[in-house]
Structures are given as structure tokens and as C-alpha cells.
Amino acid sequence: MNQTMLEEELMRAEGLMLNEQDEEARDLLLRLAEDAEQYVSDNCHTSETVQWFSFPTIFERLCYRRVENDPRELRDVGEPLDRLYADLALADVRLGEYDHAIEALKQAVRWNPMECGYRLDLADLFLISGNVQECLGLAYSAFDRASDARHLTRAYVVFANWFQQTGNEPATAAALRAARRLEINDSALAAALDQAQDTKHDPNTLTDEEAAEILQTEGLPYGANAEVAICLLMCASDVAAAGDRALATNLTVRARDLVGEPAAMALLRLIHEEDQDQASEGGVNDAG
Numbered sequence: 001m002n003q004t005m006l007e008e009e010l011m012r013a014e015g016l017m018l019n020e021q022d023e024e025a026r027d028l029l030l031r032l033a034e035d036a037e038q039y040v041s042d043n044c045h046t047s048e049t050v051q052w053f054s055f056p057t058i059f060e061r062l063c064y065r066r067v068e069n070d071p072r073e074l075r076d077v078g079e080p081l082d083r084l085y086a087d088l089a090l091a092d093v094r095l096g097e098y099d100h101a102i103e104a105l106k107q108a109v110r111w112n113p114m115e116c117g118y119r120l121d122l123a124d125l126f127l128i129s130g131n132v133q134e135c136l137g138l139a140y141s142a143f144d145r146a147s148d149a150r151h152l153t154r155a156y157v158v159f160a161n162w163f164q165q166t167g168n169e170p171a172t173a174a175a176l177r178a179a180r181r182l183e184i185n186d187s188a189l190a191a192a193l194d195q196a197q198d199t200k201h202d203p204n205t206l207t208d209e210e211a212a213e214i215l216q217t218e219g220l221p222y223g224a225n226a227e228v229a230i231c232l233l234m235c236a237s238d239v240a241a242a243g244d245r246a247l248a249t250n251l252t253v254r255a256r257d258l259v260g261e262p263a264a265m266a267l268l269r270l271i272h273e274e275d276q277d278q279a280s281e282g283g284v285n286d287a288g
Helices: 003-018 022-043 058-064 081-094 098-111 116-129 132-145 149-165 169-181 187-196 208-217 226-241 245-259 261-287
Strands: none
Touching (some): 081 116, 116 132, 116 149, 169 208, 226 245
16 A cells, blocks of 8 residues: 555545444554554564654654654655544544544554644543543643644643533633633634633633633643744744734734743844845845
8 A cells, every 4th residue: 555545545534434434434444554554564664662652842853853763754655644543533532432542542643743733632532531640741741842822722721621620610710711812713612711601710801810820820831832932933034024014013922922022022123124124225226
């Protein structure tokens, strides 16, 4: 099986799930997983020490990619195994097979350790199955490993669900307030906010300062991590270069809220300096 054939089979499995033929989809995905893993075993010299939780950070991932026998560098036929296992986990969830879904998601993380969404899917399943320590550990890791604010939103929602289970209503509201502050559309967050509206601990009426104090007491950060801020700053730089200074400023202000004033001001100065340089060059060219 080559990558094109695997893609076609994955689309067929996803079509089966759309038609609510979940058992047929799971059987197909299981066969695909066995074939792909057999190919990797026969053709790629992998290390058994590479586990699903290995190499969690971008720095470690970049370093590991330089290792000659990295199995993920040899996936020209086995790719995309992470999507295969994620689909398999979805089929298992729809069939109520949560233990099998957890094992499938572990494999998805193994093949794509940079995808924070798989970790948060695992956190959700661990919370459902009662494995609280694994759930909280994976959710907390999102604050260090996320490359998108959506991941952080989901992490806060996972913690909000956990706080709600334990009866900690102030912490539930604070986590939802922190997620709301990131301004990402998320169906689970929207449902939780609607449910908490007009209650004693309404996250919509909680101030940022109050939410930050509560979350810090619970050992959680308030706001996104540095990687998300860097993404915002890079986008702001590109947008500024394209001429949309209003959007660039808005993105930079959001980044300032995440990483503080110095980094944001440095980028703002850079944006304005580039504008001034371009204007100067235009004046010289006009004069010439």
C-alpha cells in the first residue's frame, strides 16, 4: 500500500462513519493500521524506546528529527498514520469502546507528537474513564506545547469540566473565563458558558483579575503560552508588511496581553520603523 491508496482508504472509512456504519469503519481502520505498522516494521528501523509521550516540545522534536533512524522521517508509505489512528479512535468512541479509543489516540500522538489536539482528545477520554491524573497531566501540558490558541481554549475547558466534577464552582468559572478571553469559537466552551450563565459563579461577570487569582491558586496559568504569542507576532509582522497596520496592531495588542509589554512594543517599533524606511526609500526614488 502506498500513500495514495492509504489516503483513499481513509476517505472510505470516514465516509462509512458519516453513514453511521461505525463497526465497518473500525474494521477497515484496524486492517489499515495493521498493514501500515507491518510496513514500518519491515522497512524502517525504529527504536522501541519511542513511545507515544516522547519528544513533547518543539525544541526536542527538532533535535530528534536530526536522528538518522527517526521513524517519522521514513513515513513515505506509512503516512499519515496519525490521522489513521485518530479516525480509529473516533470510531471506537462512537461505539462506546473508550479503552480502545485511548490506545488508538496514544498511537496518533506517537506518530505526530507535535499535534496538541490529540493530547487533549486523550485528556477528554481519560476524564470520562476516571483516569484523572493522566487527564490533568495532558491538559496541563497544553500550556507548554500548544501552537494554537484553540488548544489552550480546549485545555481550559477540560479543566473546567474537572473542576465542575469536583464541585469547585469558582475554579470552573475562572477556567471558562480564561478560555473565553482567548476569543476562539469552540462549541464545548459555548455550551459551558450558556450553562453557567446567570448562576452564582457566572464566568461572564468574573473579572480577569479575579479569574487569574483563582487559577493561580489552582496552579494554572492565566492566558496563552509564549508559542501562541510568537505566532501572533509573526502574523502581525506579515500583515504589517502587506499594508494592514490596523490588523497588525490588533494582533500585537493580543500578543502583548500574553507575553507582556516589552515584546509587543519591540515589534510595534519594528513595524513603524519599516514603514518609515519604506517611505524614505519612496521619497528618494521619487526625487531621483
